[in-house]
Amino acid sequence: MKAYVFPGQGSQYCGMGRDIFEAFPAAKELMQRADEVLGFSISAIMFTGSEDELRQTRYTQPAIFLHSIAIASLLGSEGVAMTAGHSLGEYSALCFAGAIGFDDAMRIVARRGELMQNAGQQNPGTMAALIGMQDSAVENLLAEASSAGIVQAANFNSPGQVVISGDVAAVKKAIELAPSFGARMARELVVSGAFHSPLMKPAEQELAAALENIEIRDARIPVCMNAVAEPVTAAPEIRKNLIMQLTSPVLWTQSIEAMVSGGIREFIEIGPQKVLQGLIKRIDKSVTGSGIDTAEDIRRVM
Numbered sequence: 001m002k003a004y005v006f007p008g009q010g011s012q013y014c015g016m017g018r019d020i021f022e023a024f025p026a027a028k029e030l031m032q033r034a035d036e037v038l039g040f041s042i043s044a045i046m047f048t049g050s051e052d053e054l055r056q057t058r059y060t061q062p063a064i065f066l067h068s069i070a071i072a073s074l075l076g077s078e079g080v081a082m083t084a085g086h087s088l089g090e091y092s093a094l095c096f097a098g099a100i101g102f103d104d105a106m107r108i109v110a111r112r113g114e115l116m117q118n119a120g121q122q123n124p125g126t127m128a129a130l131i132g133m134q135d136s137a138v139e140n141l142l143a144e145a146s147s148a149g150i151v152q153a154a155n156f157n158s159p160g161q162v163v164i165s166g167d168v169a170a171v172k173k174a175i176e177l178a179p180s181f182g183a184r185m186a187r188e189l190v191v192s193g194a195f196h197s198p199l200m201k202p203a204e205q206e207l208a209a210a211l212e213n214i215e216i217r218d219a220r221i222p223v224c225m226n227a228v229a230e231p232v233t234a235a236p237e238i239r240k241n242l243i244m245q246l247t248s249p250v251l252w253t254q255s256i257e258a259m260v261s262g263g264i265r266e267f268i269e270i271g272p273q274k275v276l277q278g279l280i281k282r283i284d285k286s287v288t289g290s291g292i293d294t295a296e297d298i299r300r301v302m
Contacts, residue, residue: 001082001263002264002266003080003081003083004080004096005086005267006068006089006096006270006271007273007276008085009064009087009195012064012272013054013272013273014050015046016047016054016064017043017046017066019295020067020070020294020298021043021070023295023299024070024074027073030102031066034062034066037103038062038106042063042066046066055190056192058110060113061112062106062110064088064271065088065092067271068092068271069092069096069102071271071292074302077097077221082221082231082262082264083223084226086155086276087196089271091242092105092271094219094238097220100214111207112203112207112210112246115203116193116195117193119201119202120194121193123199123201124168125150125166125167125168125193125194126166127163127165127171127195128174128175128188129185130174130178131160131184131185131187132182134182135156135162137182138181141177142174145173145174147173148170148172149167151164151165152164152166152196153249154197154249155249156249156250158253158278158282158283159253159283160282161279165194165195171188171194172188196245196248198247204247211242211243216238216239219235219238223238225245226252227241227251228244229258231262253283256283257283264287265288266287266288266290267287268292270291270292273291273293277290277291
């Protein structure tokens with residue numbers, strides 16, 4: 001059985017999606033529709049925007065979502081038994097699975113990006129990658145570093161790769177202490193806020209209100225969701241998990257393990273770059289992985 005997985009923030013690149021826009025009329029129509037829905041040209045930012053512009057959370061999120069959905073809409077869902085997305089990518093997965101319509105998904109992703117960027121300005125924080133540590137060691141490290149402020153695990157990306165998030169002082173203290181807890185590397189990330197931590201709380205209530213204004217349906221394909229690492233199809237659960245996701249850790253390792261337990265043997269990453277393929281290979285070497293990012297990739301699989 002195969003699953004589609006959708007990347008999150010950090011996988012964007014200048015010129016993303018332009019070849020797909022030019023090669024496939026249906027994708028061109030979808031991207032033009034996105035510009036209409038948003039009231040600004042996200043496609044222009046994707047195709048010709050600067051790296052700095054594309055790195056702004058309010059543009060990054062709709063750009064990655066649109067790139068992913070443009071590809072997925074061309075491929076269709078035949079033979080796809082399950083889906084999942086990393087953080088932002090969860091919205092791509094839910095749209096693909098029929099739980100959220102394209103226009104509503106485009107709007108809510110753009111709103112989420114704005115809210116997260118604003119929360120990052122309101123509650124300045126940072127994130128860091130920890131490499132080579134056991135999850136239990138990460139917990140002990142965070143318990144000690146929390147004396148300097150809020151800090152928690154934000155992403156369980158793969159065994160031995162955990163991202164932490166929180167107050168600048170607490171994250172920096174965790175980086176300093178990490179080698180003594182067994183980390184091979186601890187590196188601060190270039191981000192605009194402490195995503196998936198309590199510092200995103202200002203965005204949570206407003207996101208919940210925004211989600212109330214869109215229709216969420218039962219998913220046609222199970223979506224293994226970040227906050228619970230379980231396949232979900234029921235609309236009320238989807239809504240609850242999307243709100244939880246903003247301040248909760250992304251349980252990516254646990255989600256892939258759950259999907260493998262559910263019978264998935266082939267993972268196909270839909271969207272920019274190859275981040276998830278690398279993580280999945282580290283989580284379970286017995287499964288196969290590939291990706292579809294460019295017009296050439298689409299032609300090859302179609």
